[in-house]
Amino acid sequence: MQTYSAKPGQIDQKWLIVDVEGKNLGRMASQIAMILMGKTKPTYTPHVDTGDYIVVVNAGKIALTGNKLKDKKYYKHTKWMGSLTATTAGEMLVKHPTHLIEFAVKGMLPKNRLGTQMLAKLKIHAGPCPEHGYSAQKAEILELK
Numbered sequence: 001m002q003t004y005s006a007k008p009g010q011i012d013q014k015w016l017i018v019d020v021e022g023k024n025l026g027r028m029a030s031q032i033a034m035i036l037m038g039k040t041k042p043t044y045t046p047h048v049d050t051g052d053y054i055v056v057v058n059a060g061k062i063a064l065t066g067n068k069l070k071d072k073k074y075y076k077h078t079k080w081m082g083s084l085t086a087t088t089a090g091e092m093l094v095k096h097p098t099h100l101i102e103f104a105v106k107g108m109l110p111k112n113r114l115g116t117q118m119l120a121k122l123k124i125h126a127g128p129c130p131e132h133g134y135s136a137q138k139a140e141i142l143e144l145k
Helices: 025-037 089-095 097-106 113-119
Strands: 015-019 053-057 073-076 085-088 122-124 140-142
Touching: 015 025, 025 053, 025 097, 025 113, 073 089, 085 089, 089 097, 097 113, 097 122
Parallel strands: 015 053, 015 140, 053 122
Antiparallel strands: 073 085
């Protein structure tokens, strides 16, 4: 018996809507990364993008445990001298709530072209469900554990 290897044209990709209101950032991001990679499917193949599309709603209401809102820092450097800036998770949650989820999921995906392709299937919205407008894709609602 031969090992099954999925071909790019044979993959059935679904659209899933995930409401992250009150969910912990890290646990939610790891589950989303597994779905984006396709590891939850029996047809998973490491060198082919077999994952589903994910629409994340209510990103502005994500939960962080402990003192992470004031202690966790995100750094940015423009390669100019003295341009290192640090932003706390609390500031980022107010200004750009979608970036928190994007950075967390991006860190859990492969660091190659396939990982970039997987991250492109993640759509993040700070607002509630009616604003996303993915009704044409017949998206299913997914409840994370």
